[in-house]
Amino acid sequence: MAMTNRKKALFINGEWVEAQVYSKLFSPYSEEVIGEIPSATPEEVNKAIEAASSAREVMAKMPAHQRAAILERLVDLMEKRSDEAARIIALEAAKPISTAKDEVARTIQTYKFAAEEAKRIHGETLPIDAAPGGENRVAYTVREPLGVIGAITPFNFPMNLVAHKVGPAIAAGNTIVLKPASQTPLSSYFLAELLQEAGLPAGALNVITGSGTVVGDKLVSDNRIKAITFTGSPAVGIGIRNKAGLKRVTLELGSNAALIVDKGVDIDKIISRCVKGAFSFQGQVCISLQRVYVHDSLYESFVEKFVEATKNLQIGDPLDPKTDVSALISKDDVERSLDWIEEAKARGAEVAFGGTAEGNILVPTVLLHADANLKVSCQEVFAPIVLINKVHTVEEAFDLVNDSRYGLQAGIYTENVHTALLAAEKLHVGGVMINDIPTFRVDNMPYGGVKESGTGREGIKYAVEEMTELKLVVFNRN
Structure with a gap:
């Protein structure tokens, strides 16, 4: 396929710029080389920031209908090339092709929402005469773009989580310097190609690949960048927050999402949904179902049916439409996952299924009776591992769900x-899903968490608020 197996260039100021340094990109599944990717130098990052900074005026002055039209054209182009887009994701992320196609469909939705949202960024009028001395004045608010947005994105949704940053940034009239994850840069370069064709002005989007310490640190510390939007690990996110000074910062930092199954629930109706929530894209999803707390009256039968359904998952090549689970993103993640499973076994957890790896694929793993202090319980596994524990009451389950550093989404049946x-009241999370798994997300809902799951919200309308500045205008008519 033309897109891969070739040398990429940095995308700066609407042009493809040959980089000074390159590194090879390997497929997580086959370990073959799938591309040569630029590793940007500080000077190259500086050029990208400069380009975004120069394009600010053009984007800020662009009328809303024009910003919307660019995003609408992007949607059309993406629909036409959706198979190619899915194949890129499958190759670079080892996301099973059917799951990759779902991601592309969602990415298209996300840009559609962005096109619509571009047309409804509005303020409000204020009754200033509510305060003594405010008589005969007219007041209203407007939202103005912040300027340059630094976007740092993860590998797990290399198109849709990029869309959640690039879409609202364009909708709001900002410019962007995008640093995609090192393992999944091809989808961001693909996006740059499409946006260029859609008529986005030069400099409004710049794509820079390279090390987090070079590119990321420069974005966080440079004064020309007015906001950082980051999805990734808590450690890196907290570091960004500490270095960002007065920049606006939106952080989406992951979780160890939990589900409660109350007594009297029809288990047959929910098993396939739960298995999908736990193992979709190898569990490498921020709201992947990691912990299940089942009422003791249903526990045995839930475990039996869950394990049965897990056994039917197909593991293999991400490009095979039949594959449900493929390789983890890196060898290190396979090693780490196996270590965490060993720790759980050593401390009394039972492996009901899985617990082994085949090459870079971790077999979907179901753990029972895992203690609350284990890594698999309290950290984010980001692998196809789920633990199922027994509870006697929902109150006990609420406490177990809340006993976490994280709080992104939780579910209860x-x-x-x-x-x-x-x-809905007791669970300390950003979103409570009733009669669904915590893994539910559509792209216009406010999405984000509490505690170490981060700060701020995504979902286009909410991201636009984070990426704009509120300005007050008051007319004195006295």
């Missing part, structure tokens, strides 16, 4: 409306 409302 229950037949009782009072329990559902109690869960």
Whole structure:
């Protein structure tokens, strides 16, 4: 395929710029070389920031209908080339092709939402005469673009999580310097190609690949960049927050998402959904189902049916449409996952299924009776590992769910409306999914977490708020 097996260039100021240094990109599944990727130098990063800074005025002055039209053209181009897009994701991320196609469909939705949102960025009028001395004045607010947005994106949704940063940035009239994850740069270069064709002005999007310490640090420390939007690990996110000074910072930092299954639930209806939530894209999803707390009256049968369904998952080549689970993103992640499973076994957890690796593929793993202090319980596994534990009451389950550094989303299956409302109140997370897995997300909902899951919200309308500045205008008519 033309897109891969070739040397990429940096995308700066609307042009493809040959870099000084290159590194090879390997497929996580076959370990073959799939491309040569630029490693940007500080000077190259500086050029990208300069380009974005120079293009600010053009984007800020562009009327909303024009920003929307560019995003609409992007949607058309992406629809026409959706198979190619899915194949790029499958190659660079080892995401099974059927899952990659779902991601492309969602990416298209996300840019559609961005096109729509571009047309409804509005303020409000204020009753200034509510305060003494405010008589005979007219006041209103407007939202203005911040300027240059630094976007740092992860490998797990190399198109859709990029769309959640690039879409609202363009909708709001900002310019962007994008640093995609080192393992998944091809999809971002593909996006740059499409946006150029869609008529985005030169400099409005710049794509820079390279090491986090060179590219990321420069974005975080450079004064010309007004906001950083980052999806990745808590350690890196907290580091960004500490270095960013007065920049606007949005952080999406992952989780160890939990599900509660209350008594009286029809298990047959929910098993395939739960298995999908746990093992979709090898569990490398921020809201992947990692912990399940099942009422003791249903526990045995839930485990039995869950394991049965897990056994039917097909592991193999990400380009094979039948594959459900493929390689983890790196060898290190396979090693780490196996270590965490060993730790769990050594401390009394039972492996009901899996627990081994085949090449770079970790076999989908189901752990039972895992202690709350184990790494598989309290850290983010980001691998196809799920633990299923027994609880006697939902109150006990609420405590277990909340006993976490994270709080992105949580789910509960229950037949009782009072329990559902109690869960909505008690669960300390950014989103509570009632009668669904915590892995549910559509692209216009506010998405983000509490505690170490981060700060700020994505979902186009909410991201636009984070990427704009509120300005107040008051007319004195006295």
